[in-house]
Amino acid sequence: MSKGKQYPDNSEIFARKAQGRRDRARQANFAEKLDAVDALRARVAPIIRARESRKRDRREGKANQS
Amino acid sequence: MTLRKTIEVVTKLAERRVIGSYAIAGAVAALNYIEPMLTEDLDILISIDGFEKRSSGLLLLAPIEKALADMGYTERTNVGYNVEDWPVQFLPVSSALDEEALADAIDLDISQSGETPLKARCLRAEHVVAIALKVGRLKDLARIQAFLEQDAVELALLKAVLEKHNLTGTWKEFCIKAVIKNPLADTK
Numbered sequence: 001m002s003k004g005k006q007y008p009d010n011s012e013i014f015a016r017k018a019q020g021r022r023d024r025a026r027q028a029n030f031a032e033k034l035d036a037v038d039a040l041r042a043r044v045a046p047i048i049r050a051r052e053s054r055k056r057d058r059r060e061g062k063a064n065q066s
Numbered sequence: 067m068t069l070r071k072t073i074e075v076v077t078k079l080a081e082r083r084v085i086g087s088y089a090i091a092g093a094v095a096a097l098n099y100i101e102p103m104l105t106e107d108l109d110i111l112i113s114i115d116g117f118e119k120r121s122s123g124l125l126l127l128a129p130i131e132k133a134l135a136d137m138g139y140t141e142r143t144n145v146g147y148n149v150e151d152w153p154v155q156f157l158p159v160s161s162a163l164d165e166e167a168l169a170d171a172i173d174l175d176i177s178q179s180g181e182t183p184l185k186a187r188c189l190r191a192e193h194v195v196a197i198a199l200k201v202g203r204l205k206d207l208a209r210i211q212a213f214l215e216q217d218a219v220e221l222a223l224l225k226a227v228l229e230k231h232n233l234t235g236t237w238k239e240f241c242i243k244a245v246i247k248n249p250l251a252d253t254k
Contacts, residue, residue, distance in 0.1 A: 018215055024101040025216040030174045030188070034069045036102035037094075044104060 067151035069094065069108065070176050073186050075137065075149050076110055080187075084133040087113040089171035089187040091157065091197065096209055098174060099191045099218040107145050107153040111168055111189065114158045130156055163200060163231045167193035191219040196227045199236055211244055221253040 028036065073094075079085045089095070092109030118126045134140070134147055145153035159165050167189050177184040189197070195213050198206035213219045228237050228250070241248045 021101045021212070022216045025099065025218055028102070030098045031070065031176050031178060033097045033102045034073070034094075034176060035178075037097065037105060038068045038070075040102065040104050 069150075069152055070178070071150040072108055072152040072154060073176055074184060075134075075139070076108075076154065077184065077186050078137070079130065079133055082133065083116075084129055085110075085112045085156070086115045087168050087171075087187075089168050089189050090174075091167075091189050091194070093209065095189045095194045096198075096213070098188055099194070100209075100212045100216050103212075107155055108149075109155050109157055111157050111159065111164060113168060117158065127156055127158075161200075161231075163193070163196055163227070163233075166227075166230075167197060190223075192223040192227045195219050195224055196231060196233060199228070199233055199240060200231075202236070207240060207243065210240060211246075214246070214249060221250055225250045225253050 073090065076085075076088065076090075080088055089111050090108070091111040092107075093103070093105035094108050097103075097105075117129065120126065131142075131147070134149065139147060139149045141148035143153055146155035147153070157164075159168055170193065171187040171189050173185045174188045175183050176186050191213065195210050198209050228234050237250065238248060
């Protein structure tokens with residue numbers, strides 16, 4: 001890290017993100033948020049399945065080694 | 067297989083008086099107040115009335131298991147009963163805080179627009195936060211921070227609940243951990 005180097009101030013970006021979270025919290029009602037969670041779950045399902053598969057492979061690999 | 071259908075099954079258990087008072091708790095209850103986030107399961111806080119209690123203090127939830135089986139939900143994992151592909155954990159009231167939270171729970175409409183309204187009970191924000199504080203896992207503390215950041219809990223109500231249930235010290239510890247100025251310090 002060079003001495004005296006100027007870095008940008010990101011506080012405004014973080015403030016905007018926080019405002020976005022506040023807006024999302026208020027814009028939807030509970031029923032709409034339930035739908036959002038289902039959609040989110042469906043989107044991450046392949047990632048979770050892949051993670052579980054890697055875990056299983058690692059476990060089986062270890063079992064085969066011992 | 068949606069979270070709404072899962073909650074609908076819980077409302078049916080209440081209608082059939084398999085469970086007495088109940089309320090959606092945990093991450094799904096938090097959804098009513100903060101932005102949607104991913105969760106693994108549905109926590110349902112239930113009153114202990116009507117359940118057999120062993121001398122060890124263990125409460126037998128066999129009536130719930132039987133009713134769910136009658137409705138076709140027989141799978142159970144370590145996370146809970148599998149209902150419409152969502153694990154559901156029934157948590158019997160285990161403290162005065164839980165008891166108050168359950169008594170003060172609110173009715174929410176979970177129906178889709180155009181459908182017949184369907185009410186489900188849900189914990190109030192201040193109780194979701196107080197219970198998360200008491201449980202105290204990292205994800206619970208992160209949830210509290212989300213409530214604060216999104217102005218999703220009335221600070222005066224939260225302060226009253228924390229004081230009533232002797233959680234003020236735990237709250238101060240949370241503020242230190244979260245590196246935030248105690249937002250309740252100036253709250254009356």
